[in-house]
Amino acid sequence: MYQILEKQALNPTVTKMVIEAPLVAKKAQPGQFIIFRASEDGERVPLTIADYDREKGTVTIIFQIVGGATMELNALEEGDSLVDFVGPLGTPSKLEGLKKVAVVGGGVGCAIAYPVAKRLHELGAQVHSVVGFRNKDLVILEPEFEAVSALVAKMSDDGSWGEKGLVTNALEKLIQEGNQYDEVIAIGPLVMMKFVCQLTKKYGVKTTVSMNPIMIDGTGMCGGCRLTVGGEMKFACVDGPDFDGHQVDFDEAMHRGGMYREFEAHAREEACHLLKKEVE
Amino acid sequence: MANMNPKKCPMPVQDPVVRSGNFNEVALGYTYEMAVEEAKRCLHCPKKPCVSGCPVGIDIPAFIQKVAQEDMEGAYAVLSAASTLPAVCGRVCPQENQCEGKCVRGVKGESVAIGRLERFVADWHRQHSEEKPVKPPFNGHRVAVVGSGPSGLTAAGDLAKMGYKVTVYEALHTPGGVLVYGIPEFRLPKDIVRQEIDGLRELGVDVETDIVIGKTLTIDELFEMGNEAVFIGSGAGLPRFMGIPGESLNGVYSANEFLTRINLMKAYRPDSKTPVQHAKRVAVVGGGNVAMDAARCAKRLGAEEVYIVYRRGMEELPARAEEIEHAVEEGIIFKTLSNPIEVLGDEKGMVKGIVCQEMELGEPDASGRRRPVPKEGCTFTLDVDCMIMSIGTSPNPLIRSTTPGLETNRHGCIVTNGDDGLTTREGVYAGGDAVTGAATVILAMGAGKNAAAAIDRYIKGKEQG
Numbered sequence: 078m079y080q081i082l083e084k085q086a087l088n089p090t091v092t093k094m095v096i097e098a099p100l101v102a103k104k105a106q107p108g109q110f111i112i113f114r115a116s117e118d119g120e121r122v123p124l125t126i127a128d129y130d131r132e133k134g135t136v137t138i139i140f141q142i143v144g145g146a147t148m149e150l151n152a153l154e155e156g157d158s159l160v161d162f163v164g165p166l167g168t169p170s171k172l173e174g175l176k177k178v179a180v181v182g183g184g185v186g187c188a189i190a191y192p193v194a195k196r197l198h199e200l201g202a203q204v205h206s207v208v209g210f211r212n213k214d215l216v217i218l219e220p221e222f223e224a225v226s227a228l229v230a231k232m233s234d235d236g237s238w239g240e241k242g243l244v245t246n247a248l249e250k251l252i253q254e255g256n257q258y259d260e261v262i263a264i265g266p267l268v269m270m271k272f273v274c275q276l277t278k279k280y281g282v283k284t285t286v287s288m289n290p291i292m293i294d295g296t297g298m299c300g301g302c303r304l305t306v307g308g309e310m311k312f313a314c315v316d317g318p319d320f321d322g323h324q325v326d327f328d329e330a331m332h333r334g335g336m337y338r339e340f341e342a343h344a345r346e347e348a349c350h351l352l353k354k355e356v357e
Numbered sequence: 358m359a360n361m362n363p364k365k366c367p368m369p370v371q372d373p374v375v376r377s378g379n380f381n382e383v384a385l386g387y388t389y390e391m392a393v394e395e396a397k398r399c400l401h402c403p404k405k406p407c408v409s410g411c412p413v414g415i416d417i418p419a420f421i422q423k424v425a426q427e428d429m430e431g432a433y434a435v436l437s438a439a440s441t442l443p444a445v446c447g448r449v450c451p452q453e454n455q456c457e458g459k460c461v462r463g464v465k466g467e468s469v470a471i472g473r474l475e476r477f478v479a480d481w482h483r484q485h486s487e488e489k490p491v492k493p494p495f496n497g498h499r500v501a502v503v504g505s506g507p508s509g510l511t512a513a514g515d516l517a518k519m520g521y522k523v524t525v526y527e528a529l530h531t532p533g534g535v536l537v538y539g540i541p542e543f544r545l546p547k548d549i550v551r552q553e554i555d556g557l558r559e560l561g562v563d564v565e566t567d568i569v570i571g572k573t574l575t576i577d578e579l580f581e582m583g584n585e586a587v588f589i590g591s592g593a594g595l596p597r598f599m600g601i602p603g604e605s606l607n608g609v610y611s612a613n614e615f616l617t618r619i620n621l622m623k624a625y626r627p628d629s630k631t632p633v634q635h636a637k638r639v640a641v642v643g644g645g646n647v648a649m650d651a652a653r654c655a656k657r658l659g660a661e662e663v664y665i666v667y668r669r670g671m672e673e674l675p676a677r678a679e680e681i682e683h684a685v686e687e688g689i690i691f692k693t694l695s696n697p698i699e700v701l702g703d704e705k706g707m708v709k710g711i712v713c714q715e716m717e718l719g720e721p722d723a724s725g726r727r728r729p730v731p732k733e734g735c736t737f738t739l740d741v742d743c744m745i746m747s748i749g750t751s752p753n754p755l756i757r758s759t760t761p762g763l764e765t766n767r768h769g770c771i772v773t774n775g776d777d778g779l780t781t782r783e784g785v786y787a788g789g790d791a792v793t794g795a796a797t798v799i800l801a802m803g804a805g806k807n808a809a810a811a812i813d814r815y816i817k818g819k820e821q822g
Binding site: 101145146164166296297301304305310326332333336344 | 528529530566567568569572573574594595596598600604605606607610611613614617618622623628629630631632634705706753754755
């Protein structure tokens with residue numbers, strides 16, 4: 078059992094949890110992920126590791142409450158335990174040797190982009206963070222990004238925070254201003270990563286994306302998380318989740334991500350219904 | 358006086374029409390009377406050819422004699438001395454190629470139903486015995502086992518009986534390997550697997566789930582933790598795909614994914630939180646036992662038409678005869694001499710059909726099987742909304758890529774020195790599918806048994822030397 082030591086709502090739909098998992102904490106590196114099951118009959122769901130503390134033996138996860146499994150997780154409180162917490166899985170991000178990097182985060186993807194920015198900062202790289210949210214109520218980790226970045230470009234869809242527009246507008250402006258990045262690292266919704274890649278391809282800037290396909294085991298035994306990268310089949314759980322964004326077939330990944338949409342809508346309704354019952 | 362009936366006492370089964378709509382066990386098992394009657398068919402030949410056909414060397418005539426004498430606990434004692442998982446083996450072993458294939462009664466009639474009797478005795482014991490296995494005294498040595506499939510569980514059980522402190526590490530949340538994620542409930546109820554593993558725990562075996570060796574811990578760390586030997590039974594769980602256009606469409610599954618969703622995650626239950634596609638028309642590609650399992654699961658999820666698409670003929674199907682028979686009875690349609698060359702999708706990225714190449718059989722290949730060759734210009738389209746790839750698996754790279762000095766061959770299988778499973782690393786043994794590539798449950802168990810004996814010799818030898 079994996080106890081929840083801290084729980085904090087970062088915004089109305091995003092929660093941070095610090096989980097006691099010493100073996101995972103001992104090996105975790107930026108870019109890797111865990112698979113959790115909240116309860117005995119729960120689904121296996123992957124989440125990228127947001128932070129870890131080897132001394133304390135803890136791993137931090139940040140998740141958006143989007144469906145049945147994340148609702149179930151969010152219903153747990155400090156002191157409660159998850160039945161399963163497996164990891165660290167996947168290949169760590171390759172961050173060594175980079176001098177100047179633009180880290181692009183969209184929505185809850187910022188929770189994963191932040192530890193990457195932090196690690197780059199620790200390694201001595203100059204970090205420009207480009208972060209975007211739908212509106213100011215959904216903003217997370219603002220001071221954290223400020224602390225590790227030479228520059229933070231803030232964007233919101235409605236202009237209620239930072240500048241109005243998309244992360245791609247801000248990134249293009251930075252590139253046009255003459256910033257030469259060794260690499261752009263983009264983490265967020267598939268559609269955001271797709272457009273970041275289209276933009277950087279135009280300017281010939283190497284771009285890494287962190288993919289988030291449907292997974293079950295997370296250890297390479299089923300191929301449910303397969304993607305086409307450079308025309309070849311890759312399993313995101315072992316070969317990734319980081320890939321060269323210019324090689325990824327995003328349209329296919331978006332189709333595959335929607336495979337169980339109907340089932341998920343139903344599961345979400347069921348979970349809401351159960352929670353309501355508990356409140357009554 | 359022996360029962361000279363040339364035929365086996367038949368085993369009751371669920372009606373095919375009823376069972377193709379549920380996940381309950383198909384074969385219902387012998388009654389007490391049937392078991393005693395069948396046991397009397399054993400002639401107790403002095404040479405015991407049946408025993409030589411059993412990879413774990415059960416003293417078959419001895420346990421059958423106890424059944425004939427109605428001493429069921431005595432029979433169980435004989436079985437459990439040699440086998441860690443008799444209730445599993447009695448159900449899933451291909452007995453026709455093993456013990457029963459060597460039975461003298463099989464020469465002029467049907468062999469003695471050794472598997473069914475093994476199953477009966479193990480089930481009887483589970484239902485009637487209050488006795489707990491006795492935990493042997495600790496011999497002062499620790500051994501780690503990687504993987505809780507048939508080879509790992511067998512090695513763990515044998516080592517525990519010799520007094521070793523054994524810890525089994527499992528990557529998934531439930532131990533059992535292919536017994537829990539691969540073989541469906543209707544062939545092997547998961548309660549039985551759980552109870553067999555509980556029995557191991559009573560022998561003092563620790564089973565640690567959620568630990569991925571190669572990620573959470575490495576083989577080297579297992580030694581640092583005080584283990585004197587490690588057995589790797591991590592299986593061959595990496596699925597193969599065909600490399601044809603359209604394989605990434607929604608509705609194309611590996612058999613591993615499809616079966617894991619259904620068996621491990623219970624996606625067949627209406628209240629399951631893990632989804633699986635309930636397709637109307639399904640093509641399963643491949644002809645092995647895994648293909649039969651996937652096809653029969655798809656039928657039970659409500660598919661109207663389920664096809665087995667196989668590139669050779671009916672005669673060449675590698676699945677067990679009994680599984681093929683069950684599949685036919687349940688209405689699975691066999692499209693043999695057919696090989697998919699493209700998956701067709703609709704505008705939403707869903708599978709809508711597969712294009713197949715017709716095949717014919719040519720000259721025998723290196724394996725002795727006639728090689729399928731394409732029939733020039735003959736293709737057809739099968740309208741399906743789901744396709745399940747069951748064309749084999751290979752060992753997962755996680756362990757070999759994180760264990761220095763562990764040699765593997767070009768298929769990714771761990772190299773061992775033959776029977777005792779010693780790898781190229783001192784103190785590291787391996788067995789089962791991790792060594793052979795995808796094979797059978799009982800071969801994996803035999804490998805686990807041999808490796809346990811070799812580990813015991815190694816540690817005892819070190820102690821003396």
